[in-house]
Amino acid sequence: MATKADMAEIFQLEQGAFGTHCYPDFLFRQLLDLWPSYLLVAENEAALSQLPVGALLGYTLGGVGEAKSQGWVLSLAVTEQARGLGIGKALLQHLIGRLTEEGCQQLRLTVHPDNSAAGLYHALGFEHESTEPDYFGPNEPRQVLLHTV
Template sequence: MIRTPTIAELPQVFAIEQDVFQYAVYPPFLFRQALDLWGEWLLIDDDCANGFAGYALGAPSLDDHEAWLLSLAVRASHRGRGVGEQLTRALLDSLRRRGFRSALLTVDPANAGAVRLYQRLGFAIEREEAEYFGPGEPRLVMRAQLG
């Protein structure tokens, strides 16, 4: 079930962040602020029996017509089951309903599985930045038209 987490569930969202991105994680307070600012764009896949399978986080851009997929994280134990696709589709649908015309994201070019997922969902590579997050941190910037 895709839904917005409660405040009490935010530690579980942060646990996913730590599990998936071990070395470069958003701090726990970011999830609280994201819930307050963009609650409809902080989504979890609540697997019920096994806890949360993953989360997606979106945010509006300075351009009123575009938004960002800031993060998509799926626990290793749930990969290959469509969780990332479901979370991304739900987030894009929410952005579309709010009138955004496009969505952007960044992804590590070495993460071929994520690049394929995003391309399947309509994202195209807009550019590559060799040091997007600093030295040795390349990212593809991808955009999808939300129509």
């Protein structure tokens, strides 16, 4: 789980990964109060010698819908230096576990049709449910992927 000390690094990673589509910094701070168990981080435990021990390597954010059976994976990002090491997959598996423990039976996420990260989601059981051509506004298509637990 994230702590207040992780906030600046999470936002830096978020900005680098998602640019103009990043969540604002203050949202992370408020999510820490609201949903601490769905804001998960991976930190360097010395495996990556070019980064200090404790440096943020990745984070994921989830949420539970008004209907408690409906969970969402809202964000997933890993720092460029740490990609391809299994960290994204491990974060996502932990989040799926947390959401499932809370009683979610259907998990959803959105991914841009051009984002090859969809491969990771398919590997963990997410399947294409729908495509919205303007999910985040004009020319912002997203695929909605569904994982049924």
